Structures are given as structure tokens and as C-alpha cells.
Amino acid sequence: MTKLLLHTLALFFSVSIFAQQNFNFFGSNTDKQSVNFQLINNLIVIPLEINGHQLSFILDTGVSKTILFNLTSKDSVGLNEIERVFIRGLGVGEPVEALRSKNNTFRIKNIKSSNEELYVILKDAFDISAKMGTTIHGIIGYDLLKDVVVKINYNNKRIEFYNPKTYKKSICRTCESFPLQFYRNKPYIDTYVQLNSHSRTMTPVKLLIDTGGSDAIWLFEGTKEELQTPEKFFKDIIGEGFSGTIYGNRSRIQKIKIGKFEIEEPTASFLDSSSTFNARQFKERNGSIGGAILKRFKVWIDYPNKRIVLKKNGSLKAGFYYNMSGLHIAYDGQELIKEQKPIKFTDSYNPTNQTPKNNVISFVSSYFYQFKPKYKIDKIVENSPADKAGLKVDDVIKKINGKAAHEYQLNGIIEMFHTKPGRKIIIEVERAGIKLKFEFKLEQRI
Incomplete structure (x- = not known):
């Protein structure tokens, strides 16, 4: 699968950045709270308790409202004060139906709010959990971030929440602070991009911190005369939004400059107006900065004081890769896998005084069955290496490079497709009950 992208929801209403504080610190430590997070395909997944039920949410600065979209009967959170609404996001589809619920209790360890509003997607059309390979219940952004200062350490996968009433900015000579501008409760930063090597012109752009x-990086074509897709690009599926699949031209630019930090040759996706109609309601916006850049820094996000602080880490100069296979893989439930059950015994005759491990003899006496994850091909980019090799949507993956598919985590498969070009990929699939083998090499097209 391509990099999963969650995007700004264009709700038909918004809340002021100066709204009354809802989240409060309590207990023995009222200044700071540390939480471990999962980093899946550059996205931050944090534990969030809603009405007493522990759930997993993506921390997304690109959303102004808390969204819940993957509930089962056992995940029921007892929603309060429900009414029906419609919301729209990026993509080419229609608005989706949702429920708006008020006066819910949110909690992250010793940070709590008892009057939170959330939106429940009635039909999870793009099934984010399947595309990330783990259960994701929703996304949260402004509703939490407006009440705290957060420090995100991508290297050790730890996030620290600070009470803005007592938070004191530490001295950091290698850090740089930037003002944030808010529109519909989403943060924007002024940066510069150099689009190609032929011209050294640095174009000023306003980008959503996402x-x-x-x-x-995403750039919206036509929002400035210079923002046009470079000559070398290919058409790609760059993500999924609540309003459908998001398409764009995958390319590479020469440089992005954020204050004193210069990031060389990042991949960039250029989006036309059809995929970004709602996002372009903020006329000054030229695109977004995403996790593939943000993870190269230690990041402080301070909504109360409208600023972001960056400190580079060791990966700032690392190269940028993308899905060079053309395959979009999704979790497809579980299947029964037959495995061997060996019985071991030790040879009691040991005249050479060998160590016990040299006298262990194993016999396969029986088999047992276990449920293991199953993966399938969800989408294929046209003219990609996988497409040319003959793979098809809905092929069930059985092996990758000789290793059973169920032995991988989905994120590991995705990362494999983002490695250096030229890597050989051998995939065995099952199609209509027939097992087939395909081979291709990762191909850098930009």
C-alpha cells in the first residue's frame, strides 16, 4: 500500500483557538505526563480513553474535530447526546454521514476532560485499521492539542504532554522556534521550497503542519504560479480520505527550507484542485508538511502560544524513499495456518560428554493449526513494477522473499517497499484457489 494519509476534515463549523480549556491535569503530577506511542508509517498512535474504554487514536494536527470510526460491540463507549451530521474530507467522493456526540469523557493517564465532542463515522469506507495492520479507532487533534504543550520524540517513540500554565521553555541553542498561524483550528507554518536544480529561486509557501x-510534503498545484508538477513524475495513489481515494503526481523537489534547516531532495506530491477542493478554502495554503519530514526532528507543538519548535535529529540528512513496488497491501482478517508440532528428547548415551544441545533429537509427530494474519493486495499503481509483473487486486499474499506472509507485520511489508531501488521482491499469491509466483525489482521513477 502507499503511505496512508489522514487529512483535514472540512467540517461545516469550527471552534475558536481561544475556546475555554477542557483538558486538565490532575493527580500527583499536574505539570507533565509522558506516554509511549506507536509509530506506524510515520503516524503517531496514542492510547486514548473515552468514557472509560481504552482505544487507539492517531494524533493528527490536520483535524479540528475528534473522529471515531472503528467501533465494534465490545468497543462500545456509551456515546452521549447524539445527532446526525455530514462531513467531508480530501478525496473525490461525497460527504459521509456521521453522528455528533457531546459531553464525553476523554482521558490520557492524568489528563482528562469531561465535556468533549466527537464525530462517529457510520461507515468506515477506507478501513484504516486494515491499511495500518493494527486496530485504530479514530483520530484526535485540536480538541486535545489546544489545551497542552506536546513534545514528540520520534526516535524513542515517546510523547510528553505539558501543562501550559506551568510549562517553561527550556534553553536549546540548536532548536529553532516558528510562529504558527491557525485557520479553522489547524496550524500553518511559513517555509520555502526550491522546486528544481535549474533555478535557485526559493518560493515562499504556507504549509499545514500535518x-x-x-x-x-504536499504541494497544491496552481496556488502559486511556480507550483507546477516537475517534468519527472508519475501518477500515484497518495492516500485515502473520508471522501475517497486521493490521487496526485509523485515527484521530487530540490529542497525545503524551514528556518535554518535545509532538507535536500524530499519526495513531493502535487495535487490538483479536484482532490483538494475543500483544503483550498484557505486561500493562502500551498500544501502540507507530513510525518516523513517531521520525524527528522524532535518537535514541540505549542498551540496555546501559537508556535512550533524543531530540533534536528540524526535522520535529517537521510534519503527520501517511497513505495517503489506500486503495491498497496491491506490486512484481510485471519486464516488457519498448519504448523508442525515437534517432540524433542535427549539422547541419554553421551560417551563424548557433548553439550546437551548436540544430543537433542526432534521428530515431527503431529501438526496443529493457528489463526494468523492474512494480507491481500488492495490497490496497484498503474505501470508500476508490480503491475507490470502481473499481480492483481485481491490477490492473497502467501510469501514474500521466501518468508510466509503471516510472519510479517503489515508495517514491515510497507517498509520493505520503501527500501533502496533495485531490491528484488519475490511474491507468492493465491488467486482463485491457484498459487502463483511473481518477481520484480523496486524501481525509482523519480
Whole structure:
């Protein structure tokens, strides 16, 4: 699968950045709270308790409202004060139906709010959990971030929440602070991009800080005369939004400059107006900065004081890769796998005084069955290496490079497709009950 991207929801209403504080610190430590997070395809997944039920949410600066979209009967959170609404996001589809619920209790360890509003997607059309390979219940952004200062350490996968009433900015000579501008409760930063090597012109752009996007940078074509797709590009599926699949031209630019930090040759996706109609309601916006860039820094996000602080880490100069296979893989439930059950015994005759491990003899006496994850091909980019090799949508993956598919985590498969070009990929699939083998090499097209 391509990098999963969650995007700004264009709700038909918004809340002021100066709204009354809802989240409060309590207990023995009222200044700071540390939480471990999962980093999946550059996205931050945090534990969030809603009405007493522990759930998993993506922390997304690109959303102004809390969204819940993957509930089962056992995940029921007892929603309060429900009414029906419609919301729209990026993509080419229609608005989706949702429920708006008020006066819910949110909690992250010793941070709590008892009057939170959330939106429940009635039909999870793009099934984010399947595309990330783990259960994701929703996304949260402004509703939490407006009440705290957060420090995100991508290297050790730890996030610290600070009470803005007592938070004191530490001295950091290698850090740089930037003002944030808010529009509909989403944060924007002024940066510069150099689009190609032929011209050294640095074009000023205003970009959404989007922790819910896993790409490096998006640029909206036509929002400035210079922002046009470079000559070398290919048409790609760059993500999924609540309003459908998001398409764009995958390319590479020469440089993005954020204050004193210069990031060379990042991948960039250029989006036309059809995929970004709602996002372009903010006329000054030229695109987004996503997780593939943000993870190269230690990041402080301070909504109360409208600023972001960056400190580079060791990966700032690392190269940028993308899905060079053309395959979009999704979790497809579980299947019964037959495995061997060996019986071991030790040879009691040991005249050479060998160590016990040299006298263990194993016999396969029986088999047992276990449920293991199953993966399928969800989408294929046209003219990609996988497409040319003959793979098809809905092929069930059995092996990758000789290793059973169920032995991989989905994120590991995705990362494999983002490695250096030229890597050989051998995939065995099952199609209509027939097992087939395909081979291709990762191909860098930009």
C-alpha cells in the first residue's frame, strides 16, 4: 500500500483557538505526563480513553474535530447526546454521514476532560485499521492539542504532554522556534521550497503542519504560479480520505527550507484542485508538511502560544524513499495456518560428554493449526513494477522473499517497499484457489 494519509476534515463549523480549556491535569503530577506511542508509517498512535474504554487514536494536527470510526460491540463507549451530521474530507467522493456526540469523557493517564465532542463515522469506507495492520479507532487533534504543550520524540517513540500554565521553555541553542498561524483550528507554518536544480529561486509557501500525513510534503498545484508538477513524475495513489481515494503526481523537489534547516531532495506530491477542493478554502495554503519530514526532528507543538519548535535529529540528512513496488497491501482478517508440532528428547548415551544441545533429537509427530494474519493486495499503481509483473487486486499474499506472509507485520511489508531501488521482491499469491509466483525489482521513477 502507499503511505496512508489522514487529512483535514472540512467540517461545516469550527471552534475558536481561544475556546475555554477542557483538558486538565490532575493527580500527583499536574505539570507533565509522558506516554509511549506507536509509530506506524510515520503516524503517531496514542492510547486514548473515552468514557472509560481504552482505544487507539492517531494524533493528527490536520483535524479540528475528534473522529471515531472503528467501533465494534465490545468497543462500545456509551456515546452521549447524539445527532446526525455530514462531513467531508480530501478525496473525490461525497460527504459521509456521521453522528455528533457531546459531553464525553476523554482521558490520557492524568489528563482528562469531561465535556468533549466527537464525530462517529457510520461507515468506515477506507478501513484504516486494515491499511495500518493494527486496530485504530479514530483520530484526535485540536480538541486535545489546544489545551497542552506536546513534545514528540520520534526516535524513542515517546510523547510528553505539558501543562501550559506551568510549562517553561527550556534553553536549546540548536532548536529553532516558528510562529504558527491557525485557520479553522489547524496550524500553518511559513517555509520555502526550491522546486528544481535549474533555478535557485526559493518560493515562499504556507504549509499545514500535518502529523496525520505520512508523506514528506504536499504541494497544491496552481496556488502559486511556480507550483507546477516537475517534468519527472508519475501518477500515484497518495492516500485515502473520508471522501475517497486521493490521487496526485509523485515527484521530487530540490529542497525545503524551514528556518535554518535545509532538507535536500524530499519526495513531493502535487495535487490538483479536484482532490483538494475543500483544503483550498484557505486561500493562502500551498500544501502540507507530513510525518516523513517531521520525524527528522524532535518537535514541540505549542498551540496555546501559537508556535512550533524543531530540533534536528540524526535522520535529517537521510534519503527520501517511497513505495517503489506500486503495491498497496491491506490486512484481510485471519486464516488457519498448519504448523508442525515437534517432540524433542535427549539422547541419554553421551560417551563424548557433548553439550546437551548436540544430543537433542526432534521428530515431527503431529501438526496443529493457528489463526494468523492474512494480507491481500488492495490497490496497484498503474505501470508500476508490480503491475507490470502481473499481480492483481485481491490477490492473497502467501510469501514474500521466501518468508510466509503471516510472519510479517503489515508495517514491515510497507517498509520493505520503501527500501533502496533495485531490491528484488519475490511474491507468492493465491488467486482463485491457484498459487502463483511473481518477481520484480523496486524501481525509482523519480
